[in-house]
Amino acid sequence: MKLSAPLLSLALAAVALSGCDKKKADPAAPQTGSVSIALENVVGPNLLKLSTSPTVYDYATASNEQFNVSHFHYFVSNIKLRRADGTEYAEPESYHLVEESAPDSKTFVLKDVPVGEYTGLSFLVGVDAARNTSGAQQGALAPSTDTFWNWTTGYIFVKMEGYSPQAPGSHAMQFHIGGFADPNNALRTVAPALPAGTTVQVRQDYAPEVHLKADLLRMFTGPNPVSFATFASPHMPGANAVKVADNYAAGMFEVEYVQNK
Amino acid sequence: MAVGCQPAPSVLPNPEVPGAALPAAFPPPVYAPTQNPPTQAGFELGRSLFYDPRLSRDGTISCGSCHRQAAAFSDAGHTLSTGVGGQLGPRNSPALQNLRWRRGFLWDGGPNHLEVMPLAPLSNPLEMDATLESVLAKLNADPSYQRRFQAVFNAQPIDSYQLLKALAQFTAALTSATSRYDKYARHEAGAALTESEVRGRAVVAQKCAPCHATELFTDESFRNNGLDHTFAADSGRAHITGLATDRGRFKVPSLRNVALTAPYMHDGRFQTLQQVLDHYSHGVQESPTLDAALRRPAGPLGLTLTARDKSDLLAFLATLTDQEFTTDPRLGPPH
Numbered sequence: 165m166k167l168s169a170p171l172l173s174l175a176l177a178a179v180a181l182s183g184c185d186k187k188k189a190d191p192a193a194p195q196t197g198s199v200s201i202a203l204e205n206v207v208g209p210n211l212l213k214l215s216t217s218p219t220v221y222d223y224a225t226a227s228n229e230q231f232n233v234s235h236f237h238y239f240v241s242n243i244k245l246r247r248a249d250g251t252e253y254a255e256p257e258s259y260h261l262v263e264e265s266a267p268d269s270k271t272f273v274l275k276d277v278p279v280g281e282y283t284g285l286s287f288l289v290g291v292d293a294a295r296n297t298s299g300a301q302q303g304a305l306a307p308s309t310d311t312f313w314n315w316t317t318g319y320i321f322v323k324m325e326g327y328s329p330q331a332p333g334s335h336a337m338q339f340h341i342g343g344f345a346d347p348n349n350a351l352r353t354v355a356p357a358l359p360a361g362t363t364v365q366v367r368q369d370y371a372p373e374v375h376l377k378a379d380l381l382r383m384f385t386g387p388n389p390v391s392f393a394t395f396a397s398p399h400m401p402g403a404n405a406v407k408v409a410d411n412y413a414a415g416m417f418e419v420e421y422v423q424n425k
Numbered sequence: 426m427a428v429g430c431q432p433a434p435s436v437l438p439n440p441e442v443p444g445a446a447l448p449a450a451f452p453p454p455v456y457a458p459t460q461n462p463p464t465q466a467g468f469e470l471g472r473s474l475f476y477d478p479r480l481s482r483d484g485t486i487s488c489g490s491c492h493r494q495a496a497a498f499s500d501a502g503h504t505l506s507t508g509v510g511g512q513l514g515p516r517n518s519p520a521l522q523n524l525r526w527r528r529g530f531l532w533d534g535g536p537n538h539l540e541v542m543p544l545a546p547l548s549n550p551l552e553m554d555a556t557l558e559s560v561l562a563k564l565n566a567d568p569s570y571q572r573r574f575q576a577v578f579n580a581q582p583i584d585s586y587q588l589l590k591a592l593a594q595f596t597a598a599l600t601s602a603t604s605r606y607d608k609y610a611r612h613e614a615g616a617a618l619t620e621s622e623v624r625g626r627a628v629v630a631q632k633c634a635p636c637h638a639t640e641l642f643t644d645e646s647f648r649n650n651g652l653d654h655t656f657a658a659d660s661g662r663a664h665i666t667g668l669a670t671d672r673g674r675f676k677v678p679s680l681r682n683v684a685l686t687a688p689y690m691h692d693g694r695f696q697t698l699q700q701v702l703d704h705y706s707h708g709v710q711e712s713p714t715l716d717a718a719l720r721r722p723a724g725p726l727g728l729t730l731t732a733r734d735k736s737d738l739l740a741f742l743a744t745l746t747d748q749e750f751t752t753d754p755r756l757g758p759p760h
Contacts, residue, residue, distance in 0.1 A: 296537075299538040299539065300590055306584060306586060308557060309548070309558065314536070314544040314545045314548045315535045315536070315549070316535040316665045348667065
């Protein structure tokens, strides 16, 4: 029998497809799924809304200092999912830059996560020392004016800029938090708890979503309450950057809910 | 977003590329060739970038403007260097040589890796006053650069990773190891030092080597060499670390090609090597972080240097001038 060219290509495609199917069904291959991570940036009870106005203030701190926010970013890296037995899945090349000005950056997907039930997650707020000392990087770690110090090499782990009438001088505020070496190591690992009774169930056929919120206000409360009037806002690694890092490590990130579907 | 992998230059190191061979007498490199394997196309691309004034905001200043090959890639004769708009930077432009072996760049060690080093002058308002974003836009608008980056990295568009890797192909190639001293030390035919130069070499080993150590003639440390009592104008290493114990400490520069790189010190305060030696023999100032090597068990601060020591030192230091390096046409501006 002779096959016409279109039929032949169909037949070849069928062979190719069955080849794929065969591979997929390979029982030796670990079964994996994906997990979607969504971050919502808030200021206390309010959704974060960027503003460049130096005179209109959208928010207030616990001590009633008014402020607004013109820029907010942070790095989430070294994400791990933990099983009940204590074993962990660690995302490879786990570097994510979350920028309020880039809505797409607030959702990302962990791929090839082994199927199973996960009871916790943890991540580093910032970029580990190794990637701060290894030269040119790519992807989320590509140096940019906003996220990288040129004059003293290092990533700006968390950056918040805005205005407060209580801030001295021009009322501009710049909180640039970074530093990966002692004594000014501002790297903090956080492990926000899943809501009681909730787990992340990774299956081959659906992708759960872990929905977190990041409360910017927590940069200024916690172990080291910050007053815009008196606190010298940090622009480089140092003691004040560490103080702010200790604040946000103490509860800026919360898991709001996990959607298993 | 997870990091999308781009292939690094995949060609094997090419021994014909300048700087690809490492001098046997040098310590192991900090930036090994395997980290960014030298290729002819990569080196030439880095060379074009190094000499391209479009890397500055207004297109007037290239890396090569303040790092001139004839002066071992320092800004010879300039106490401070001129950036865009005629602005003066705060420090003396250092020589660029043997950068593969350097840890901690600039006088204060702020940049920590050869690949990210260029970002400092690129963005400094007193130097090139550009942004990475603007430079990448210019490069991506240039068909020649598009073609050449594509050939080296096999990926588009040109991004910061490609720019920094390409620049490092050139900066890592600036190896100086062919001075008269080197040839003498390697027992090459016809290489000789005079008696005075030989004595000067011994003085370096005895009096200068705690800091100007190894065949690189620097131990890469940060030290306070007694220039001032206080360091209000420039705290040096402390500017980076915030530590009081680092006030007044600056990078120990190499002695290689030192006869070509006047003026001297982080602020270019000394015009001649004679003045530098006079500083070490009787100009050292007290301060809390003054280096221990400049304290004598008894007597004033500084090093004990006789007049003959000094003339021998000056003779020896001149043997560290590497004319092959400073005239190698492969390292100069591309045609």
